[in-house]
Structures are given as structure tokens and as C-alpha cells.
Amino acid sequence: MSEQTLSRRELYREQTRAEIMMIGLRQIADGGAEALSLNAIAKEMAVSGAALYRYFASRDELLAALVVQSYEDLARTLEASAAKRHKLGPARVHAVAAAYRAWALAEPHRYRLVFSTRLDPGRLASDEIVLASQRSMNVFLQALGSLPPHSDATGRGVSPALAAQLEAWHQRSSEPALSPATLRLGVTCWTRLHGIMSLELDGHLHATNIDPALLYAAEVEDLIG
Amino acid sequence: MSEQTLSRRELYREQTRAEIMMIGLRQIADGGAEALSLNAIAKEMAVSGAALYRYFASRDELLAALVVQSYEDLARTLEASAAKRHKLGPARVHAVAAAYRAWALAEPHRYRLVFSTRLDPGRLASDEIVLASQRSMNVFLQALGSLPPHSDATGRGVSPALAAQLEAWHQRSSEPALSPATLRLGVTCWTRLHGIMSLELDGHLHATNIDPALLYAAEVEDLIG
DNA sequence: TCGCGTTGTTATAGCTTCTAACTTAGCACC
């Protein structure tokens, strides 16, 4: 909370935590969340296994921290991709979608870590996770909101119940510029793109012999217009 | 392979295997794939832990068997839902989609087991898994193929590359009645519905405060017309 | 009926998480 400079002790502590997380992240990148082992990290750091419990109360806590870190990394990546193309419109949607896909393909285990790691409910609702999620979502929403209004984006296919929930979301949103139609486009975009990435990463599209990149591109095109 | 009646020994063996799988499945249903423990199963069966290795060479082999079993159960469920509504058309698509969602919600851990369990490549490409996958897919394809032809189902938004791959799939498919357009509708249906179910089950849609059922219904509607 | 293969056993190695009790080392305060 306090902004004052950290004491020497706290500084070392943060460094050690960072080192633990770095090694843990590499374990996950190599072998998935299952491969995360406090003991193995300790061995690599040349300390006893028990020492790490001074920094993380449990393996689960470290895992949760890595989920948060990865989610934030995804958010940063998407924000960077959007910042590069400062012009809005379809090109920006393409850029963000491409960045999303590239991140997932570059670090599949991390993508899985973020989206299909089951944490205890308390940790899942952690402020940092919700924040990172909103940051990522916002990048998509900003891009989608800049598209020329689509004829049936707000009308056809939206049930009254769904329209009401979108309206409620619109009301409490911190960004009043985002219309309910854009919000809807946002979740749809997210669920569709995630659907492809998730199945692709787990090899379930392999049997069809269809290049997932083509499916992905087609969905992006469909969402844009 | 041989159809001859099993010997007494083989019969008992199958029974024991089934019992192991039953208990293992319950463990997964309760606590996810991580909770699967040969030792715990043995304790529940009142045998030593080592005894189970006569029936499954490793924990991974048991896990793979449970993945297959669950996938087949999903396929059976979908087939049953289709069989109930013997009339084809939109109603059938609705029925199958609803059955898919219901299965996922009834046994979330099993859904995750099927779709986001990482098995070694050898096991993932197992004949039984591919078969169960095709069975499930076929139920959707049969239903989708019976829809009145949609104006831009085959034209707009399909890149030449994608069209070619769909054509190739069509050629080697055992069901010549399924047009490339229907095949495309099939994968799209799968990726979209899975996208929603996957995010919903892992709690990622919670932050939006939107009922996933409404999103799901909207996607089904969009796919149909 | 007899033998052999199947199925169980116990023992053990090696890994994991995590706790408890003890030692050391350094930061902070007087």
C-alpha cells in the first residue's frame, strides 16, 4: 500500500519471489501446470525445499500468482498490439485478434494456465485476475467499438433477456462510449476466438485436417462485418 | 477382437477394470483430473495400491481410458437426444445443442476431462477417441445438414483456402450427403459452443454478469439462420 | 490332479507437499 521505498529486506524478498515465479513459469511453459513443483524450484535455486514456504504459503498460492502474472502479460500484449496500430477500425480488430492468437500459440501452456486452471473460488475472484481480464477485454472492446455500425448488430438475434443484461452492463460500465451492441460483440468475439484456440491447442481440431488459422480468420471476418 | 465368450478369468478382469474406472470417474467428478489417485482407489477397494497395476499400467493409462469412456458417453448422449427428435430441421439442432450444454453443466469436470486433458500424443490419437469425436460430430452434422440451405452458407466469408480444405474433407468423408457447407457449419458450431461452455465452466464469464445460457441460445440461433 | 499363469501381497525407492523445531544472520534501535 505505502509508496515508500522498500527496505533492503523487502527488496531481497521481492527479488526472491520474482526468481521463484520465473522458474515456476518456465516449468509450466515446459510441462504444463502439473509440472509446477516447489521442490524442483528449490533444487534449482540450491536451497532446501522448505525455504520456499517463506515466500509462498503453498503450491496453490504460487500457481495463483502465476495465473495472475500470465493474465497480465496477455493484457499487456494485447494493449501493445492495439497501441501499434493507432488507427481504429477493422485493421485494429485484425491486429488485436492476431496478437491474441499469436500469444496463445507462442505459449500454449500459459494460455491454458490462464483460461482453464481451476483455482479455488476465492482466488479466482481475485481483484488482480478480474482487472487483467477487464484490461484484455477492453482492448477488444475499444477496437470493436470503432467499427462502422453494423445493420443488425443491435437488432436481430438478441433476445429481450440478453438485451436487458447488456444494457445493465452498459450502465455500470466505466466506459459509457461502449454501446450494448459493442459489448455483445465483445463477448461473442471472446467466446468464439477462445473456442477455436482452446480446441486447437488441445489437438481436437486435428482430426478434421482443417487449418485452425483459416477458421480463426473466418471468424474474425464474420465479427467485423 | 475375437467374439468368443470370455473365460472366467477374463470376465473377472473386466469387472475389476470397470470397478476401478467407476471409482476413478467419481474421483474426477468430485475433484477434477488431479484428484485421480490409484492409491485412493485401491484403499476404497480394500486392496493394496500395487494390485491395481495389474489392471492399468500407469495412472496415465487409467486417465486415458476414462477420457475415452467419457467421450463415448457424450457421443451416446448426443445420439440419444437426436434419436428422440426423429424429425430433422431446426428443432433437432436445438435439441442436440441443448443436450451438449446439459451434459457439460451436469458433469463439468468430465467435460474438462474430455476437452482439456493433455494426453501424450500417442494416446490422444487413439482410435477410440477419434471415433467418439467423430460420433459426436456426426450428430451435429446430421442435424445441421437437414437445415434449409442458407443463402450465404457456402459463399460469403469462406476463403478459397478454407473452401479447398472443406472440399477435401468432403471427399474423404464416409458421409457423402454432408456438403462442404454443412461441414463448415459443423466445425463452426463446435468451436462456438465449446467456446462458451469452456469459459462458462471455468468461471470466466462471471465478471460480465451475463447469463451464459442466453449467449449459448443466441449462438445456436445464429448458426441455424 | 497337477502345473502354471494370474492376482494378490509386502517392501522399497523416489518423488511430492507441507509442518515443526532449531540455527543463523542481519536490520534497527538504543
Added chain:
DNA sequence: GGTGCTAAGTTAGAAGCTATAACAACGCGA
């Protein structure tokens, strides 16, 4: 500058897991 408290490391150990090896006994099939 000395001294004491606290943080950070240590080892020991419990309880759990997968998996293998060596051995005992049961029962099916010839």
C-alpha cells in the same frame, strides 16, 4: 557500537503419491 528481535535459512519428518521388484497363494485349464 553493541544488542536484541525478526526474517530466512536449515534439517527432520509425516503423509501422500507413482511405480517396481520379489514373493506367496489361489484357481483355471489341460
